[in-house]
Amino acid sequence: MEAPKITKFASAVSVREYGKDRLEYFYETMLKIRKFEKTVEEKFLGGEIPGFVHLYIGEEAVATGVMSNMSHKDYIESTHRGHGHTIAKGADLNIMMAEIFGKKTGYCKGKGGSMHIASFEIGMLGANGVVGGGYNLAAGAALAQKMQGKKDISAVFFGDGASNRGTFHEAANFASVWKLPLLFVCEMNEYASTTPYRTATSVADIAQRAYGYDMPGVIVEDGNDVLSVHEAAKKLIEYIRAGNGPAFLECKTYRVKGHFVGDPEKYRTREEVQRNIDTRDPLMLFEKKVTEAGIFAHNELTAIQARVDGQIADALKFAKESPEPDASELFKDLYV
Amino acid sequence: MKNITFSQATLEAMEEEMNRDQSVFVMGEDIARQGGIFGQFKGLPDKFGFERIKDTPISETAIIGSAVGAALAGMRPVADMHFADFIGVCMDEIFNQMAKVHYMFGGQKTVPVVVRAPDGIVNQAAAQHSQCVEAWFGHIPGLKVVIPSNAADAKGLLKSAIRDDNPVIYFEHKGLFPIKGDVPEGEHLVEIGKARVDREGVDLTIVTWSMMTHHAAKAADKLASEGIKAEIIDLRSISPWDKEAVLKSVAKTGRLCVAHEAVKQGGFGAEVVATVAEEGMDYLDAPIVRVGAPFCPVPFARPLEQAYRVTADTIYNAVKKIL
Numbered sequence: 001m002e003a004p005k006i007t008k009f010a011s012a013v014s015v016r017e018y019g020k021d022r023l024e025y026f027y028e029t030m031l032k033i034r035k036f037e038k039t040v041e042e043k044f045l046g047g048e049i050p051g052f053v054h055l056y057i058g059e060e061a062v063a064t065g066v067m068s069n070m071s072h073k074d075y076i077e078s079t080h081r082g083h084g085h086t087i088a089k090g091a092d093l094n095i096m097m098a099e100i101f102g103k104k105t106g107y108c109k110g111k112g113g114s115m116h117i118a119s120f121e122i123g124m125l126g127a128n129g130v131v132g133g134g135y136n137l138a139a140g141a142a143l144a145q146k147m148q149g150k151k152d153i154s155a156v157f158f159g160d161g162a163s164n165r166g167t168f169h170e171a172a173n174f175a176s177v178w179k180l181p182l183l184f185v186c187e188m189n190e191y192a193s194t195t196p197y198r199t200a201t202s203v204a205d206i207a208q209r210a211y212g213y214d215m216p217g218v219i220v221e222d223g224n225d226v227l228s229v230h231e232a233a234k235k236l237i238e239y240i241r242a243g244n245g246p247a248f249l250e251c252k253t254y255r256v257k258g259h260f261v262g263d264p265e266k267y268r269t270r271e272e273v274q275r276n277i278d279t280r281d282p283l284m285l286f287e288k289k290v291t292e293a294g295i296f297a298h299n300e301l302t303a304i305q306a307r308v309d310g311q312i313a314d315a316l317k318f319a320k321e322s323p324e325p326d327a328s329e330l331f332k333d334l335y336v
Numbered sequence: 337m338k339n340i341t342f343s344q345a346t347l348e349a350m351e352e353e354m355n356r357d358q359s360v361f362v363m364g365e366d367i368a369r370q371g372g373i374f375g376q377f378k379g380l381p382d383k384f385g386f387e388r389i390k391d392t393p394i395s396e397t398a399i400i401g402s403a404v405g406a407a408l409a410g411m412r413p414v415a416d417m418h419f420a421d422f423i424g425v426c427m428d429e430i431f432n433q434m435a436k437v438h439y440m441f442g443g444q445k446t447v448p449v450v451v452r453a454p455d456g457i458v459n460q461a462a463a464q465h466s467q468c469v470e471a472w473f474g475h476i477p478g479l480k481v482v483i484p485s486n487a488a489d490a491k492g493l494l495k496s497a498i499r500d501d502n503p504v505i506y507f508e509h510k511g512l513f514p515i516k517g518d519v520p521e522g523e524h525l526v527e528i529g530k531a532r533v534d535r536e537g538v539d540l541t542i543v544t545w546s547m548m549t550h551h552a553a554k555a556a557d558k559l560a561s562e563g564i565k566a567e568i569i570d571l572r573s574i575s576p577w578d579k580e581a582v583l584k585s586v587a588k589t590g591r592l593c594v595a596h597e598a599v600k601q602g603g604f605g606a607e608v609v610a611t612v613a614e615e616g617m618d619y620l621d622a623p624i625v626r627v628g629a630p631f632c633p634v635p636f637a638r639p640l641e642q643a644y645r646v647t648a649d650t651i652y653n654a655v656k657k658i659l
């Protein structure tokens with residue numbers, strides 16, 4: 001058999017190929033992430049949210065486009081920049097916001113915070129404070145799915161920086177040699193903290209590395225186009241569900257916010273960031289497409305925005321009004 | 337009772353637990369086709385197939401990481417480390433992932449993984465194949481650490497570890513594998529965290545574990561010939577560890593020696609001694625002694641290795657100072 005190919009996903013996907021409901025789902029999911037993150041940023045800067053926060057703003061199309069091909073029975077492993085993945089997987093915004101505020105009502109009862117959110121009931125196996133920590137856990141989840149004879153899959157999200165961890169290579173070989181149902185999703189957002197991608201990574205396209213592990217790789221040049229991500233992920237996930245083993249999806253996107261909230265961003269120019277916001281914003285691109293095609297009128301989009309605003313306001317209220325965990329819970333859940 | 341080796345005892349434990357629970361499986365390097373480098377997995381593939389007895393690539397990070405992931409997805413993996421020395425390769429998966437998932441995610445999911453780690457000095461294996469590293473793991477909240485010294489405990493603790501919903505590191509001294517011991521017939525479980533009184537005595541307490549229990553027994557024999565009755569406490573578990581059993585024994589004997597094969601500096605013995613100093617000072621009639629290897633890597637050449645090793649004589653000589 002020929003080795004699977006590394007290809008570029010180039011074909012422009014037409015919005016007309018989707019029903020209106022489906023398009024609304026894409027839009028609403030991306031909007032939820034955007035508005036959730038804006039609120040988190042504001043509350044962090046206002047001193048109401050403690051710890052570290054890494055925002056997913058500008059990358060919404062990746063999580064949304066991939067997760068739109070998955071159900072709650074499929075698993076994901078996420079990253080330090082995990083809010084977008086969690087929302088796209090179907091998390092409850094109230095419970096998520098509460099966790100980020102360190103409240104008892106949060107997904108992890110306030111023990112995790114932004115970098116350690118998990119929701120097992122929706123198949124979200126956890127964000128990870130260790131860059132590159134998720135690959136092998138995802139491989140194990142995929143191994144379990146295979147041993148249990150399930151048709152579900154696992155996906156692991158990781159950044160361009162994380163692609164240089166050795167853990168990737170062990171998981172890739174492991175998943176390939178055992179033909180595990182695992183999708184590697186690389187979010188190439190140009191930076192790993194302060195480090196520009198090309199100063200630290202050997203290949204122009206990280207998906208090239210899939211070749212060495214005999215798995216197909218697809219590069220989505222416009223990873224901010226949710227439809228391209230959705231279609232590319234769909235094909236790979238079909239391939240995985242059919243029992244062919246793992247696959248690799250690389251989405252080129254851009255981190256428009258600092259690495260963490262409060263990052264002085266000395267490593268890039270304001271012009272570079274602004275250019276990306278002006279020309280590549282995933283929400284702007286989507287709105288343009290659906291209105292130009294005459295599928296959504298402006299006021300319809302505004303109505304969706306208002307609905308999401310309401311959800312975020314509810315989440316914020318829930319988080320703020322929730323109690324903090326009692327100090328007596330320190331040892332709770334350490335051992336079973 | 338039946339008289340079987342430590343290695344056979346672990347095999348029985350694996351077999352019984354794999355028959356009992358379909359979600360138990362094993363993975364590691366050279367365990368299926370080879371039967372484990374110490375033969376401790378021999379015959380399991382014939383009974384359970386290569387699906388449940390898995391040979392892995394040389395990828396310790398993937399072995400432990402995927403064991404954690406598989407546990408989160410409903411399995412009960414047992415992962416073999418080949419040599420305990422290689423555990424450093426997958427330390428992040430152990431101390432940041434495996435140990436923390438249950439707590440950090442608010443108790444949503446348990447992580448029933450057993451990591452089997454053959455440790456200790458045998459056959460002049462030198463610096464990277466001889467270490468005892470149990471103390472590292474006693475310092476990590478969220479893990480349990482067990483370290484049997486004999487066939488019966490090897491079986492009982494392995495079975496308990498597999499049934500435990502917490503992650504457990506199971507240290508098995510390579511020198512113990514061929515040693516025979518009596519193992520009870522039928523279902524035999526040993527509670528994690530409970531020490532065993534290896535022999536009773538009134539003059540002095542020796543707290544030890546794993547292979548060192550056998551050296552302590554020899555030292556105690558020699559002391560007995562001089563009319564001194566040493567009590568030996570085999571801890572069996574490092575985390576949680578049986579503080580009560582140790583304090584109770586020291587209250588009786590008034591003297592304490594802690595002996596282990598690992599280097600003395602920062603060894604788990606320090607924790608035992610510190611606890612007795614904090615909570616049992618009044619029981620003591622003499623200073624405490626601590627016996628462990630010198631603070632250097634395990635050397636290769638015979639005279640060097642002999643100079644390094646903690647033996648029955650090391651224990652005997654140390655103890656004589658406080659009698």
Ligand SMILES: Cc1ncc(C[n+]2csc(CCOP(=O)(O)OP(=O)(O)O)c2C)c(N)n1
Nearest residue numbers: 081129130131159160161162189191192193
């Ligand atoms: C093993 C490890 N090394 C370093 C860090 C510190 N750190 C956190 S995020 C990050 C950059 C990650 O970059 P990338 O993988 O591209 O993800 P992005 O932040 O761009 O989404 C670094 C270096 C860490 N958390 N874990």
Ligand SMILES: [Mg+2]
Nearest residue numbers: 159160191192
């Ligand atoms: Mg990056």
